Amino acid sequence: MKKTPLILAASFFLGMIFSSEPSAEELSANEPAIESESAVLIDADSGQILYSKKSDAEMYPASVTKMATAIYAIENGNLDDIVTVSENARNADGTRVYLEAGEQVPLKKLIQGLMINSGNDAGIAIAEHISGNVETFSKEMNEFLEKKVGLEDTHFTNPHGLFDPNHVTTAEDLAALTQYASQNEIFREIFSTAELKWDGETWDTTLHNHHKLLQATPYEGMVGGKNGYVSQSGFTLSTLAERENIRLIAVTLNAKTDRMSYKDTVKLLDYGFANFTSEFVASGTYYKDQEGQEFTLDEPLYYARKTHETISADVDTSGNLTIDGEDGRELAKHPLDPVKAEKNKLVKSAVADVEPVFGKSVLHDHLKFIVMISFAVALLLVGYFFRQVRRS
Structure with a gap:
């Protein structure tokens, strides 16, 4: 049977529509092959895990630790304080910003040196200024991470990440830490800084962020990141990037090489x-x-869905709202507030036929899909009509 050009066009259009939507199996097959020992990818708005490889395994973080030191210092210190550097800080091992004993430096500048150039001496100077010594600072920072940030599997023994067998965390905790800290404007500013002029007592230079995705040709949508390395931890990274459709945090731990x-x-x-x-x-x-x-x-309830995925919302009799994906996996769950009787009189007409109001593009995507289907069907009908006219 010979097909008219319109029928061929409509058939092609329909094929494009349905072939553009990956199934759950196809999406699973497209998951990246990750070589680092532990890794996680989360939606930065909701914290929802989108990919996981041993993400709850106990690991050594190396200098990614410094994100915790930075956000704790920002929230619990005065950034305008002038810190006097101790001999202990000046003698720090590993990467430094070459502070001198007795040098006086603003707290914010120390945090910049800590994060951008991964200065271990800056980390010790911060800890001693805020808590008196490294041990007390570590204890107080751990309490902050547990109670304020919500980390459950993290225990830090120092502010810089140099190896200690008891200095441990997980990829999931580091992703949650990045999510929490990046909501702070000052942390985000420092986290995103690619380079900074450094005028020290004995070291004048330009600091370049050690995270390579922030360097010469940044990754598209790159916001900020922190890297780390000691031999026992391998190479570690925490990275925040955003584009129009989503904000993402990726953490990789114990990679064998920097590359x-x-x-x-x-x-x-x-x-x-x-x-x-x-x-x-x-x-x-x-x-x-x-x-x-x-x-x-x-309050707004954030979640991440697969592109083109149809989602559903359900409320149980206890008032718990659950958002599910099309394959039945739970995307988000949140307790709702009961509407009081006196308020019912005011909102009755607004809730007569309750439909969830979704943000961004979910309804737009569904309507667009319906319009595309309708257009394709119309093309088929027009083609059929002209074919009948020719026959008559």
């Missing part, structure tokens, strides 16, 4: 940007459960 750690990080970020979109349910959205009880969301 491997960056290759793995780029694989994770590419995978996330190609396959996921960040969404949110708007605060103030109203729901009814199966018994007709009314609830509302008191």
Whole structure:
């Protein structure tokens, strides 16, 4: 049977529509092959894990530790304080910003030297200024990480990450730390700094961020990052990048080579940007459960879905909102607030037929898909009509 050009065009159009939507199996098959011993990729808005490889395994973080020191110092110190550098700080092992004993440096500048040039001497000077000594600082920082940041599997014994068998964390905890810290404007500014003029007492130079994805040709959407290395930890990286559809945090631990750690990080970020979109349910959205009880969301609820994925929302009788993906996996869960009786009178018309209000592009994507289907069907009908006219 000979097909008209319109029918061929419509068939091609339909094929493009359906072939553009990867199945869950196809998406799983496209997961990156990561060589680092431990790794995780999360949505920076919701904290949702998008890829995991031994991400809850106990690991040595090396200088990625300095993110914790930086955010603790920012939140608990006065950035304008003038810190007097001790002999102990001046004699730090490893990477330094070459502070001199007795040198006086603003706290913020020490945090910049800590993060951008990975200065171990700056880390000790910060710890001694805030808590009196490294041991007390480490104890207080651990309490902060557990109670304020919510880390469950992290224990740090120093502010810089030099090896100690008891200085441990996980990829998941480091991703959560990056998520928390990057919400602070001062941390984010330092985290994102590619280079900085450094005018020290005996060392005048330009500091260049050691994270290579921030250097000469930055990764597209790169926001900031911290690298680390000691022989016992291998090469470690924490990286934040964002594009229009999603913000991502990638952590890789114990890569055998520097090149491997960056290759793995780029694989994770590419995978996330190609396959996921960040969404949110708007605060103030109203729901009814199966018994007709009314609830509302008191704050935006973020989650990440697969590109082109259809999601569903359900509210149980306890008022818990669950967002599920099309393969049944849970994307987000959040308790709702019951709507009070007196408030019902004011919002009754607004909640008569409750539908969740989603942020960003989820409804737009679904409507666009419907329009595309309708257009293709219309092309087929027009082709059929002209074919009948020719026959008559």
